[in-house]
Amino acid sequence: MSTKHKETPHIKPNGVEIAETILLPGDPLRAKFIADNFLEDVVQFNEVRGMLGYTGTFKGKKISVMGTGMGTASIGIYSWELINVFGVKNLIRIGSAGSIQDDLNLYDIVFAMGSATDSNYAHQFNLPGHYSITASYELLEKAKKVADEKGYPVRIGNVLASDVFYNADPTAMERWSKMGILCAEMESAALYMNAAQAGVNALCILTISDHIFKHEKTTQLERQTAFTKMMEIALELAE
Template sequence: MATPHISAEPGDFAPAVLLPGDPKRAERIAKLLMPDARLISDVRGALAFTGTVDGQPLSVMGSGMGMPSATLYATELYKFYGVERIIRVGTCGGIARKVQVGDVVIALGAHTDSNMNQQRLPGLNYSAVASYDLVRAAVDAVEGDQRVHVGMITSHDHFYFSSHDETWLPLLDQYGVLGVEMESAGIYGAAAEFGKQALTVLTCSDHLLDASHNMSAEQRETSFQGALRLAVAAAHS
């Protein structure tokens, strides 16, 4: 039963799906984790794979950039393919000064400047939060001296911030917001709508208040293994 945006058949997706934004990153994750991975959908270049990790089924799919795209795929995965858990694996820009480039951020919840979740419950300031069981599993998987932060992030509609940045960024830092990305608030909202689970695990690739150690484009694609390990632990919890 294909949807307008996914060509997979019923049963092709595992109960847990890793959801990076970049379809090519989805392909790299599949090759890295699952030697038996098979391509199950490639509509509009949103590559999706299913295989096994340590004998347990797992899927990975690219969501595209931004909440409209990520929420579209999350909705179809939850509603039509029986997916129970979506774990976004991606990058973020650091905001809190305690977060360093290369650190991992586990997102308890996602503030947002988007109107997407307000459309779900008009007149309510909806709180988009992760599933506790997945947060706990990811935290429990942290090893040794791995630098991991657990807390709030913010999901923005605009990648290139507007003129209010000079006001917003210090306030977000003051209020303990760890970083910024573009998808999690929408994914968390979709999970709540369908009674499913969701989590976001991010690698800080650059810092908005201190750009001196920002990652190169190549480093962004090769420095996510720490976050990926925690995401897999959550997926199989």
């Protein structure tokens, strides 16, 4: 859809189109890396608050990419505006996560089929019970097919979307791990709930950047530029 004349307090495209499929890294510099290295005919559509956004083509298909920042509140704002103001239909978060399983290692790729959370984001929907937060099966199925074709092994399962990065409870992650949670990140739950309410598709693709129990981690530069396999999978999901 055309974004001409549309803007929000956080996204100002100045008439540049935002594609119906968008990749959403947390780091805006990862968005720039994707635009510079994977897309053709690139035009920048956002720089408000330093949250860089670009639209271009990948294998002839239009696609956008934009940073979302860190945490529930940030991705909650950006995904809501992209869906409800700019008409985005497919939102693919490509982020980093901390492993909490012994057999899930640095650089492994995870598809978040479900999103457990300690956030209270769902309270706004006034639901008469607990909501099961899940990915779009349509996007999940497509992404798994792409990964298989590329020969990229992936883990599919439940992840934790936490509002807390520095947790005062040192036992929290151990308890999530015992429930089979693969890894921890901070955005999938809000993204999935916003998409579900609006009837659009969302998927969270993660690369393991650190291991919480083994105290292993990648560098900031690696997180920005080296997680290319998940980028390649996500780019193939353009309509």
